[in-house]
Each structure stands twice: as structure tokens, then as C-alpha cells.
Amino acid sequence: MTNHEREPRGHSPTDEAERASTSLLEYHMVGSGLKPEIERNDKSPSEDGFIHVSEGGSPLGRVVVQVKTIHDAKQGSPKHQTDVRTLFYKYIREEPFILIGVDTDANSAYWQHITKEYIRSLDIRLDQESKVVHFPEENEMIGNMARTATEFRKIIKKNRAKYPVKRIGETHRAVKSLIDLGQHDRAVGVIRSEIDDATKNVLRIHEIDFPHFYKLRGLLKFHGLADGRRGKVYRSITDLDHDHPRDVNLDVVKWAEKHGISLLSHLYNQQFRRDI
Known part of the structure; x- marks a missing residue:
């Protein structure tokens, strides 16, 4: 098995911090064109659920999400030390996979689109159990849900690009x-x-x-x-x-x-x- 073919992570317990993170996201998504369907019990391996995205009032598609609690997001580059099995979950899902980091203390949340190209860019070694994922500061979600919805629409449409004749x-x-x-x-x-x-x-x-x-x-x-x-x-x-x-x-x-x-x-x- 290569370093890009590890088994996806298994089940993990849910804690209060991640439930609070999910609640914060749901509150700020109201009326944004984003409709979360996120499990608080975290029973699905490597995913917490989905965010359904609409356009012009009609459903467009969805992205798979994993919500993680982060800390001190405003003190530097927001980041999360992520289990590599979570990242490699992308290799068994074709829907867009979004990692979301939420800092409830700072009332902030950021997203990173986890693609196969992004995973390769991390240069993960076989002996590594986790890798730091840096969230671009321009991907701040709180206060920018309309822009986030626009970016998610672009991702969904690109993922659906038609096979050209x-x-x-x-x-x-x-x-x-x-x-x-x-x-x-x-x-x-x-x-x-x-x-x-x-x-x-x-x-x-x-x-x-x-x-x-x-x-x-x-x-x-x-x-x-x-x-x-x-x-x-x-x-x-x-x-x-x-x-x-x-x-x-x-x-x-x-x-x-x-x-x-x-x-x-x-x-x-x-x-x-x-x-x-």
C-alpha cells in the first residue's frame, strides 16, 4: 500500500467542543444558501455529514464535510493537526470533501478543499499519523457565508464538469x-x-x-x-x-x-x- 492509499480513519468519539463547533456553523449558515446536514454523534467514519448548496433557490448539490475544532485561529495561520486517515478518505469519495476548522472562542471558522492534488502536496510519509492542514485566511466562513456558498458552488460545478464530446x-x-x-x-x-x-x-x-x-x-x-x-x-x-x-x-x-x-x-x- 502506498502512502496515498492508506485506510481511511475509523470511528472516533464526539466531544462537547465539536458539537459546539457544529452548532456555530449551523447558526451562521441560516439564509446563506447552505443547508448543513451534520451528525453530532460522529458515527460515520471520516465524515460528519454534508452541506447542501442551493443556487437561485434551487438545490445545486452537496459537499462532504468533516468539522474539527481549532484554537487560537486569530493568533496566526489557522491550522489543524489532522489524522492522515481523514485526509485519505478523499480517495474513496468522489464528492467534494471539505475540512472545516472552527474556533468557537474566536467565533471563527475556515474551510479547506481536500483534493487528491492537495493531499499529494502535503508529501505525507508512510510513518506519519497526522499532518498539519493550514486553512487559508481568505476562507473565513463566519461573516462571509455568501462568499463561502459561491465558492462551494464553483467546487460542485467543477466536480461535475461534463466529459467533452x-x-x-x-x-x-x-x-x-x-x-x-x-x-x-x-x-x-x-x-x-x-x-x-x-x-x-x-x-x-x-x-x-x-x-x-x-x-x-x-x-x-x-x-x-x-x-x-x-x-x-x-x-x-x-x-x-x-x-x-x-x-x-x-x-x-x-x-x-x-x-x-x-x-x-x-x-x-x-x-x-x-x-x-
């Missing part, structure tokens, strides 16, 4: 070039990787969570985003890429090209469904 053509051209070069296994790998990316985009857009251990094709079928035939195409291409990369002859790669590009087009169109 131009990538289907780019992928097809790349696959054809690899086939012409006789690199059939690489061609299948490119198709499979693009199908995975397009599937993740579809699931994000429709707010369907997919922990890392879920089979993506199963979620497509379960939610009516792909029928059985397309599910079999996805499975066959995945199996070719994983199990038999050196056994891909010209006929097989041509089949994968035809049906894989067709599946990409289908997934692109599923992004615009309104009945999910």
Missing part, C-alpha cells in the same frame, strides 16, 4: 494510430481508460457516489444509465485490458474500437439525462 474523436484517432502501429494492447488500454473517465463523469453529474471498490459498470446498469449489452461491452474491454493484454489480435482490437467508441458516445449523451 471532442475527447471521443481524439480518443478514436489515438486508438486508430495505435492499431496502425500494431500496439493493440495499448489501444485497448486507451479505450478502457476513457470509458472509465466518461463513466465517472456521468456518475458525478447525477450525484451517484462510487467508492473505489465499486464496479463502475454495475452502477451504470443499476441506475439505468446503460443496458445489459453495453454493460457486457464494458466488462469485456475491462477484462481484455486487465487479464489478456498480450492476446489482443487485430480482430479483437477492431471489435473493442467499434463498440468502445459507441459506448463513449452513449455515456456522453447520458450526462444530459434529467430523469435519474
